Amino acid sequence: MSEQFTECDTFTFYLCALTADEYIRRKYAEAQMLFTADQAEPIDRVLLEAGRRGGLHLGSADAYARLFRPRTALRQKLIVLLAILENAPATHRYLNSAASGGVVVGLFRIARLLAGTMMVFALGLLRFGPRHLLAGRVAPVHVQATDPS
Amino acid sequence: MKHFIVVGSGPTGVHFALTLLKRGHRVTMLDTGHRRTEPAFPDASFDQLKDQLPDPVSWFLGPQFDAIVLPGTRESFYAFPPSKNFVFATPRGFSFSSTNMQPRFSFAQGGLAESWTGGVYPYTDTDLVDYPIGYADLKPAYQEIARRIGISAERDDLEQFMPFEADYLDPLPLDAHSSHLLSVYARRRKILNRAFGAYIGRSRVATISRDYAGRKACNQCGRCLLGCPTRSIYSPTSTLSECLGYTNFEYRPGVLVTDFSYTDDHRLTGFGAVSLEDGSRLEFRGDEYVLAAGTLLSAKILLDSVYRKTGQVESLTGLMDNRMIHLPFLTLAMVGGESANAKYQFHHLALGLVARDPRDYLHGQITTLKGASVHPILQSMPVNLRSAVGIFRTIRSGLGLANVSLSDRRRPESRITIEPMRGSAETKLVIDYHADSTEPQRIARAIRRTKRALSLLGAIVPPGLTRVLPAGGGIHYAGTIPMSAAKQRFACSKDCRSHDFRNLLIVDGSTLPFLPSKNHTFTLMANAVRAAEHAS
Numbered sequence: 088m089s090e091q092f093t094e095c096d097t098f099t100f101y102l103c104a105l106t107a108d109e110y111i112r113r114k115y116a117e118a119q120m121l122f123t124a125d126q127a128e129p130i131d132r133v134l135l136e137a138g139r140r141g142g143l144h145l146g147s148a149d150a151y152a153r154l155f156r157p158r159t160a161l162r163q164k165l166i167v168l169l170a171i172l173e174n175a176p177a178t179h180r181y182l183n184s185a186a187s188g189g190v191v192v193g194l195f196r197i198a199r200l201l202a203g204t205m206m207v208f209a210l211g212l213l214r215f216g217p218r219h220l221l222a223g224r225v226a227p228v229h230v231q232a233t234d235p236s
Numbered sequence: 237m238k239h240f241i242v243v244g245s246g247p248t249g250v251h252f253a254l255t256l257l258k259r260g261h262r263v264t265m266l267d268t269g270h271r272r273t274e275p276a277f278p279d280a281s282f283d284q285l286k287d288q289l290p291d292p293v294s295w296f297l298g299p300q301f302d303a304i305v306l307p308g309t310r311e312s313f314y315a316f317p318p319s320k321n322f323v324f325a326t327p328r329g330f331s332f333s334s335t336n337m338q339p340r341f342s343f344a345q346g347g348l349a350e351s352w353t354g355g356v357y358p359y360t361d362t363d364l365v366d367y368p369i370g371y372a373d374l375k376p377a378y379q380e381i382a383r384r385i386g387i388s389a390e391r392d393d394l395e396q397f398m399p400f401e402a403d404y405l406d407p408l409p410l411d412a413h414s415s416h417l418l419s420v421y422a423r424r425r426k427i428l429n430r431a432f433g434a435y436i437g438r439s440r441v442a443t444i445s446r447d448y449a450g451r452k453a454c455n456q457c458g459r460c461l462l463g464c465p466t467r468s469i470y471s472p473t474s475t476l477s478e479c480l481g482y483t484n485f486e487y488r489p490g491v492l493v494t495d496f497s498y499t500d501d502h503r504l505t506g507f508g509a510v511s512l513e514d515g516s517r518l519e520f521r522g523d524e525y526v527l528a529a530g531t532l533l534s535a536k537i538l539l540d541s542v543y544r545k546t547g548q549v550e551s552l553t554g555l556m557d558n559r560m561i562h563l564p565f566l567t568l569a570m571v572g573g574e575s576a577n578a579k580y581q582f583h584h585l586a587l588g589l590v591a592r593d594p595r596d597y598l599h600g601q602i603t604t605l606k607g608a609s610v611h612p613i614l615q616s617m618p619v620n621l622r623s624a625v626g627i628f629r630t631i632r633s634g635l636g637l638a639n640v641s642l643s644d645r646r647r648p649e650s651r652i653t654i655e656p657m658r659g660s661a662e663t664k665l666v667i668d669y670h671a672d673s674t675e676p677q678r679i680a681r682a683i684r685r686t687k688r689a690l691s692l693l694g695a696i697v698p699p700g701l702t703r704v705l706p707a708g709g710g711i712h713y714a715g716t717i718p719m720s721a722a723k724q725r726f727a728c729s730k731d732c733r734s735h736d737f738r739n740l741l742i743v744d745g746s747t748l749p750f751l752p753s754k755n756h757t758f759t760l761m762a763n764a765v766r767a768a769e770h771a772s
Contacts, residue, residue: 118304153619171293174295183283189572190571192572193630
């Protein structure tokens with residue numbers, strides 16, 4: 088259980104830079120019992136193990152998974168936790184509020200975030216791409232609905 | 237004084253009943269009647285609710301976390317929360333199969349209107365071209381419904397597509413994003429109107445801007461999608477409460493109507509039903525019988541009745557639904573603005589796109605983002621989740637959704653039938669829907685035109701995020717027992733009296749011979765009033 092709490096704490100800090108309280112940990116543990124995550128391939132375990140280390144490891148594993156392994160255990164756990172955080176008293180205001188400051192500041196912030204995104208994605212590609220490729224499984228997966236236009 | 241037996245407590249059933257009660261008739265309403273639970277902390281806003289509930293995660297996501305949208309799920313951008321589960325709960329034993337459609341059924345008190353977003357748009361003569369009635373026939377009933385339910389609206393450019401009635405209330409206060417879009421429209425009106433045939437105005441909504449008819453004015457709590465805690469958004473249950481004030485009204489919940497019995501000369505003698513409490517068989521007798529259970533369920537009752545009497549499995553053709561298209565957009569000028577969770581959550585603006593064939597007129601509603609379930613949006617962004625959170629918080633004040641719907645026509649291949657179940661007297665409802673062959677082109681054109689209109693308003697539609705909802709997702713079912721001037725099988729007169737059964741009226745969406753792009757609920761309610769006036 089303590090391993091699961093640590094995982095919850097690490098992921099919570101990654102998602103909203105806040106600390107998970109007992110309620111969030113409990114709901115996360117309850118949710119884990121209900122969702123069976125996809126760990127069919129070795130890459131799923133690699134991504135999850137990297138993610139549990141937090142920081143850039145987690146950021147790069149998440150970025151890589153978003154494009155090449157969107158249904159992997161790591162992404163599923165993060166999304167389940169995100170759904171919990173957006174409703175939990177300790178964290179919902181952060182996720183349900185806007186980072187205001189005006190158009191210019193906003194666009195600058197987006198540019199900075201996109202630069203960071205590119206960096207963690209490149210890191211993820213270098214770190215997980217070869218291992219995934221060796222397993223013969225790498226292919227971008229499109230999860231969005233089609234736009235007929 | 238006649239005794240009417242009405243099946244269903246949705247928008248048509250309650251307004252049909254109220255009209256008759258006011259004229260002194262006796263009405264018995266039969267209803268399965270799943271009820272919503274009383275809203276928790278009715279004075280709390282969307283954000284405050286999360287602070288005050290003892291277990292907000294279970295309340296918002298469900299005890300089994302059913303409301304979580306996992307990767308790869310093709311959910312709508314706004315799914316129904318667990319608090320709305322009662323609307324779609326089906327009684328034990330009800331079964332159906334469906335081809336090319338994902339239908340929704342409601343056995344709730346108030347019917348499918350318990351999950352509506354309150355859009356009320358009258359049909360014009362152009363919309364009613366295939367009907368044996370015109371706008372003049374419906375106008376007094378539209379006015380009556382406006383007086384009963386309270387409609388907030390404003391005169392604007394959309395008036396040419398939807399007549400404005402004098403009985404409307406003042407519009408709701410606009411949120412900052414909608415206000416911005418409307419001001420840009422005012423500046424670019426000429427080009428939008430002339431070059432793109434695009435018109436924008438205020439949504440007309442059955443949400444009251446001041447205390448009205450015993451209901452409280454919208455307090456901007458931002459809990460619309462969860463179920464309005466103050467009943468400011470109209471629900472048929474408000475009219476049902478009004479009906480309950482009449483001594484000549486009897487409401488029978490906990491009853492599932494299965495069929496009607498009729499004589500050889502096609503006169504109904506009673507509605508057959510099952511008690512949901514103990515499974516016993518019940519029969520209800522009156523002078524006139526009224527189907528108001530919604531297009532799909534009324535069809536099942538009629539088909540089961542014919543099957544029980546004759547052994548014949550019949551079909552009702554012409555099933556229609558409005559195909560819905562969701563286009564999320566970002567208004568660049570609103571990036572970096574404040575968020576507004578405690579605001580009316582549904583659409584403030586409506587969009588009209590004219591077409592060469594008036595029946596292809598496109599109607600849309602524009603909803604700016606307020607309090608919402610954010611994880612489905614975040615996980616769909618093509619970046620890691622941490623960046624997605626940061627980007628989303630920066631752009632959320634500029635996010636919105638245009639919801640455009642296509643009109644639909646009756647086609648013989650879109651039909652409803654039943655399938656007898658082996659070893660049982662029960663039948664399964666079978667729905668077979670076939671979209672019109674030009675639909676892909678119509679969808680593509682609708683997306684292209686909406687994107688152009690939004691771009692002129694300074695909003696971009698991110699590539700790949702537009703979603704065409706599956707058929708059935710519109711929940712605007714219609715057309716299976718249409719009004720028809722000529723007497724024909726499985727149709728009804730212009731006053732909604734069945735051509736096949738002498739003392740049977742059908743007053744729900746089944747009777748519409750054409751489904752315009754506009755939301756049909758206002759017309760359904762008005763038509764039920766009109767039918768009741770003729771029946772009494």
